[in-house]
Amino acid sequence: MQVFLPPEIGFCFGVKRALRLVTNELKKEGKIYSLGDLIHNPQVIEDLKRKGVVFVSDLSQVKGGTVIIRSHGADLSLIRRAKEKGLKVIDATCPYVAKVQKIAKFLSQNSYRIVIVGLSTHPEIKGVMASAGERKTFVVKDPQEIKKIPFTGKIGVVVQTTESLDNFSDIVKNLVKRGKECRVFNTICKVIRRRQEETKRLAKKVEVVIVVGGHNSSNTSQLAKLSQSMGVKTYFVEKEEDLDSVEWQGIKRVGITGGTSTPEELIVKIRNRLGQFLVA
Numbered sequence: 001m002q003v004f005l006p007p008e009i010g011f012c013f014g015v016k017r018a019l020r021l022v023t024n025e026l027k028k029e030g031k032i033y034s035l036g037d038l039i040h041n042p043q044v045i046e047d048l049k050r051k052g053v054v055f056v057s058d059l060s061q062v063k064g065g066t067v068i069i070r071s072h073g074a075d076l077s078l079i080r081r082a083k084e085k086g087l088k089v090i091d092a093t094c095p096y097v098a099k100v101q102k103i104a105k106f107l108s109q110n111s112y113r114i115v116i117v118g119l120s121t122h123p124e125i126k127g128v129m130a131s132a133g134e135r136k137t138f139v140v141k142d143p144q145e146i147k148k149i150p151f152t153g154k155i156g157v158v159v160q161t162t163e164s165l166d167n168f169s170d171i172v173k174n175l176v177k178r179g180k181e182c183r184v185f186n187t188i189c190k191v192i193r194r195r196q197e198e199t200k201r202l203a204k205k206v207e208v209v210i211v212v213g214g215h216n217s218s219n220t221s222q223l224a225k226l227s228q229s230m231g232v233k234t235y236f237v238e239k240e241e242d243l244d245s246v247e248w249q250g251i252k253r254v255g256i257t258g259g260t261s262t263p264e265e266l267i268v269k270i271r272n273r274l275g276q277f278l279v280a
Helices: 013-026 042-051 076-084 095-109 123-131 143-148 165-178 190-204 218-229 264-279
Strands: 002-004 032-035 053-056 066-069 088-091 113-117 137-140 152-159 179-184 208-212 233-237 253-258
Touching: 013 032, 013 042, 013 066, 013 088, 013 095, 042 053, 076 088, 076 123, 095 113, 095 123, 095 152, 113 123, 113 165, 123 137, 137 143, 143 165, 152 165, 165 179, 190 208, 190 218, 190 253, 208 218, 208 264, 218 233, 218 253, 253 264
Parallel strands: 002 253, 032 053, 032 066, 066 088, 113 137, 113 152, 152 179, 208 233, 208 253
Antiparallel strands: none
């Protein structure tokens, strides 16, 4: 069996930055709270819990200490309320996500009807919607949902940083028909775009693709869907034990990739696990 890995694996810049901010804060005294999961990876979250980070779903659960704003960003009013409560706030929002928030605010201030391409329940989208203020905002995940957007003069479009480039392109092609002016910002993270392209190349030369990462990770899920769409047998796993139930006999070429919140050491463990199957 040959095992192929893309040239780039492990954490992206935004995840590394968030973890560095938390690690530095852990060296100090005081309680540390994270509003939601800092990143979408179960192993990393469990490790942070062991080190003392407390994960909460609402600011009301925090009485004092330090609050970490997750890498997916948050409503700016929430950050303001945290400071008013006298809490120390560390903003670990990914710079790429912060850029989407700024563009949404700009579009709102210039009277555009805002369309966000992505998943409405994702925390990143909620933060972007809050940045748009009181402007009417629509969130669409597939081209069929465009029908709910009324015809209008000006449409401004941004996209979730972890969205599939192919899906974004399909939606934009249809969206331009809904307004006289359509201003589009491709805010997909450049690292995400590279990983999607690398996954396509990987899928073309193997029989099986193993996508490693948290099942709640949007960008990792996109990689799994992309691999499946290319007709390649795909396994989306969170840990090396998930491979134990797979029949590997006769498989000659396997590719392994991971999301931007997947630790590099976890991908190495997956590769080593495959080696054990070969020996067996």
